Amino acid sequence: MKTFKLVGLKVEQNEDNVNRVKEIVLEDGLIINKEDGENHWLIEALVSKDYATFFEELANLKSDLRIFVTISKKSNTPAQINAKIKSLTILKEHMSILLEGRLQTKKLKHNPEKLLSDLMTQGLSGDSLLQAFRQNVNEKKG
Incomplete structure (x- = not known):
C-alpha cells in the first residue's frame, strides 16, 4: 500500500437532474492506494464539523458517490473515484470522513468529450480548463 497527502476533495451531487460539484475545505487528509490490482483506494478527510449534515445525508443514501481527489499538490489534476x-x-473540533472506492481510469483516446465534460463538472473553465485538458492529453500520449 502507498499513502499520499490528500490536498483536494470535491463531491458531485445531483440536484434536480443537474450535476453540481461541491468543493470540500480540508483541514487535513490522506489517501491510500491499496495496490490490490483493482484500483481500490481508501480516503480519509478531516473537515470542519460544519459539513456534518451534508455528509450524514450522503451516508444515509448508501449509494456510490462520485468524488474528485487531488493528491500531493494542488496543481495536480484531480482523480475521479466512485466511493462509498x-x-x-465527530471529533473534538473536526469531523473525520472515511471513504472507500475505485479509481476511474480515463480513456481519452476513445472519448475526449467525456474528459472535457468531467473537467467542466469539476468546476474548471477558461484557462484552467484548457490547462487541465492539455495535461490529461499529454499524460495519455506519454
Missing part, C-alpha cells in the same frame, strides 16, 4: 462513505466520526 464507510464511516463518519
